Amino acid sequence: DAGVTQSPTHLIKTRGQQVTLRCSPKSGHDTVSWYQQALGQGPQFIFQYYEEEERQRGNFPDRFSGHQFPNYSSELNVNALWLGDSALYLCASSLGETPNYEQYFGPGTRLTVT
Amino acid sequence: RKEVEQDPGPFNVPEGATVAFNCTYSNSASQSFFWYRQDCRKEPKLLMSVYSSGNEDGRFTAQLNRASQYISLLIRDSKLSDSATYLCVVRGDSNYQLIWGAGTKLIIKP
Numbered sequence: 270d271a272g273v274t275q276s277p278t279h280l281i282k283t284r285g286q287q288v289t290l291r292c293s294p295k296s297g298h299d300t301v302s303w304y305q306q307a308l309g310q311g312p313q314f315i316f317q318y319y320e321e322e323e324r325q326r327g328n329f330p331d332r333f334s335g336h337q338f339p340n341y342s343s344e345l346n347v348n349a350l351w352l353g354d355s356a357l358y359l360c361a362s363s364l365g366e367t368p369n370y371e372q373y374f375g376p377g378t379r380l381t382v383t
Numbered sequence: 384r385k386e387v388e389q390d391p392g393p394f395n396v397p398e399g400a401t402v403a404f405n406c407t408y409s410n411s412a413s414q415s416f417f418w419y420r421q422d423c424r425k426e427p428k429l430l431m432s433v434y435s436s437g438n439e440d441g442r443f444t445a446q447l448n449r450a451s452q453y454i455s456l457l458i459r460d461s462k463l464s465d466s467a468t469y470l471c472v473v474r475g476d477s478n479y480q481l482i483w484g485a486g487t488k489l490i491i492k493p
Binding site: 302304309310311312313314317324325327359371372373374375376377 | 387417425426427428429432470472479480481482483484485486
């Protein structure tokens with residue numbers, strides 16, 4: 270049973286550049302959430318995709334955008350990168366409206382902006 | 384005030400000891416509650432969901448007090464492998480968003 274996969278694992282970008290991160294959910298899951306985790310902090314919710322639409326968004330600027338494909342995989346795009354965007358970006362998958370809403374995380378993409 | 388607050392840690396505990404983590408949340412309409420574990424430079428992994436009646440999984444016991452908006456995690460007979468950061472997570476009233484505490488780092492010493 271394939272778990273959540275993310276690519277790439279590490280990425281170094283320069284301020285002002287754009288980046289695309291990718292996520293494939295756990296087999297059987299249809300919902301993908303993206304989080305940003307700065308060093309020493311808990312994950313911060315960016316947005317969630319369900320049925321190819323952004324279902325909910327956290328307190329992140331429009332520079333952060335995403336997409337979900339028919340196979341439930343997802344992309345996170347960040348434009349005009351800032352130094353402060355350096356973080357671990359986590360993708361989590363879940364199954365629609367499961368009662369306990371448990372999320373399963375991928376290994377993350379560590380983004381460094383210089 | 385942060386929406387989910389945890390003890391800042393780190394907790395340095397001898398192997399075999401019992402350790403307790405506390406967490407408070409600000410939104411009384413919160414629906415679901417979880418404890419996640421995160422090893423250094425790894426992704427968070429679900430440790431256990433927290434139910435109103437309290438629940439136990441081996442050496443781990445979770446409690447929820449809705450009136451006080453308080454969640455706890457108790458680890459008995461701690462092992463070296465329990466060393467990690469423990470994150471308290473609350474599902475907000477918006478239904479989909481999970482709100483995370485900053486985590487409490489636990490270090491078990493032999």
